[in-house]
Amino acid sequence: MGVGLTLFFVALIARFSTRDPFQAAAVSDPPFTSLTYGVHVFLWWDKTMASLYLDWARLMVFSHVKQVFAWEDIQPQPDQWDFARADEIVAEVEQKGLRLVARLSDAPDWTHPTLQGHKDADFVDAPPENLDDWAAFCGAVAERYRGRIAAYQVWNEPNLSREWGNREPNAAAYVELLGACSRAVRAADPAAILISAGLAPTGTYDQTAHPDDIYLQALYDAGFQGMVDVVGANAPGYNNPPEVSPDEAAARGSQRFFTFRRVEDLRKIMVANGDAARQMAILEMGWHTNPGHDASYAWYAVDEATQARYLVDAYRYAAENWRPWMGLMTTIYLADPSWTPDREEYWWAITTPDGLIRQAFIDLANMAKYCGSRVIPARPPDSPEALGLVTVDPCD
Numbered sequence: 001m002g003v004g005l006t007l008f009f010v011a012l013i014a015r016f017s018t019r020d021p022f023q024a025a026a027v028s029d030p031p032f033t034s035l036t037y038g039v040h041v042f043l044w045w046d047k048t049m050a051s052l053y054l055d056w057a058r059l060m061v062f063s064h065v066k067q068v069f070a071w072e073d074i075q076p077q078p079d080q081w082d083f084a085r086a087d088e089i090v091a092e093v094e095q096k097g098l099r100l101v102a103r104l105s106d107a108p109d110w111t112h113p114t115l116q117g118h119k120d121a122d123f124v125d126a127p128p129e130n131l132d133d134w135a136a137f138c139g140a141v142a143e144r145y146r147g148r149i150a151a152y153q154v155w156n157e158p159n160l161s162r163e164w165g166n167r168e169p170n171a172a173a174y175v176e177l178l179g180a181c182s183r184a185v186r187a188a189d190p191a192a193i194l195i196s197a198g199l200a201p202t203g204t205y206d207q208t209a210h211p212d213d214i215y216l217q218a219l220y221d222a223g224f225q226g227m228v229d230v231v232g233a234n235a236p237g238y239n240n241p242p243e244v245s246p247d248e249a250a251a252r253g254s255q256r257f258f259t260f261r262r263v264e265d266l267r268k269i270m271v272a273n274g275d276a277a278r279q280m281a282i283l284e285m286g287w288h289t290n291p292g293h294d295a296s297y298a299w300y301a302v303d304e305a306t307q308a309r310y311l312v313d314a315y316r317y318a319a320e321n322w323r324p325w326m327g328l329m330t331t332i333y334l335a336d337p338s339w340t341p342d343r344e345e346y347w348w349a350i351t352t353p354d355g356l357i358r359q360a361f362i363d364l365a366n367m368a369k370y371c372g373s374r375v376i377p378a379r380p381p382d383s384p385e386a387l388g389l390v391t392v393d394p395c396d
């Protein structure tokens with residue numbers, strides 16, 4: 001090939017890369033339909049509410065529910081396994097015609113005996129000291145539910161010290177943990193989708209936290225992409241509407257990571273690392289409605305009507321701009337029945353712990369859904385479909 005022709009093709013590639021910095025055309029064989037609609041649920045302890053939540057997910061015309069499969073609940077002691085509740089959840093999700101995303105996390109205290117402090121009292125989660133124990137847990141879950149769990153999220157927000165045993169986040173160590181679980185799941189259930197942990201959007205860079213973009217690059221430096229099918233992200237909108245870009249937020253004196261579209265920064269890191277063919281998944285997305293119970297959260301609170309509007313607009317924005325490189329998008333939460341108003345999570349939820357629905361639930365249920373070539377049209381809130389009198393099959 002002549003020099004002139006070579007330069008022409010280089011310029012052509014650069015032109016198309018500039019036109020689409022996210023390289024959507026590079027995505028091949030995506031694991032999730034784009035878009036896939038999911039909601040984070042809490043099914044473990046309250047069986048009555050669990051059944052209601054699954055009915056609600058169907059009423060929302062969402063196809064996937066995400067549930068924590070806590071290691072501490074399934075293997076509370078080294079020689080003690082308890083799959084009873086997990087068996088019931090997997091069966092009921094199937095019976096309701098939904099798909100399950102299981103988050104594998106919440107290591108029991110016996111897995112880190114030399115670590116000072118205790119889970120829940122001193123930190124949210126901590127990695128195990130023996131990765132063979134962790135791999136055995138991941139493999140046991142995948143073997144027991146082969147073909148019945150659609151996807152696994154491996155850990156949550158490891159770029160925060162509170163999710164890493166109060167130690168400084170360590171991307172290379174997370175990759176080792178991810179690899180041990182990934183190999184075990186793939187050996188037991190090769191068809192299951194593996195998703196890396198959602199990262200907390202933050203600009204703090206010290207022993208308590210590492211910025212999500214820096215941490216993601218460190219994951220690439222450690223070779224994590226060979227261990228997952230999908231790159232996970234968390235996308236809280238803070239006090240910005242979903243269409244506000246990171247550039248616009250920064251120009252206003254805010255931070256890039258205080259935007260729903262922060263995931264575009266992460267997608268560009270994927271592209272820069274030659275990983276444009278891989279899909280992304282949002283594992284947590286939402287807007288907070290805290291009316292002032294906690295000043296650390298109240299600054300970015302929105303009212304419930306705004307929460308509803310922003311969530312609907314976020315799905316619409318993704319459908320118009322992020323397909324096919326965005327697959328699963330998971331709203332938080334159908335509330336844990338045990339939450340009280342002093343809990344941060346209470347104010348992210350689209351329902352209340354005592355079983356009331358908020359405006360966001362109604363509007364998400366009735367909005368149009370875009371999934372591959374199929375469109376489920378928006379519906380009036382008083383329509384038979386919205387009232388649950390007529391069943392609508394979800395996407396996927």
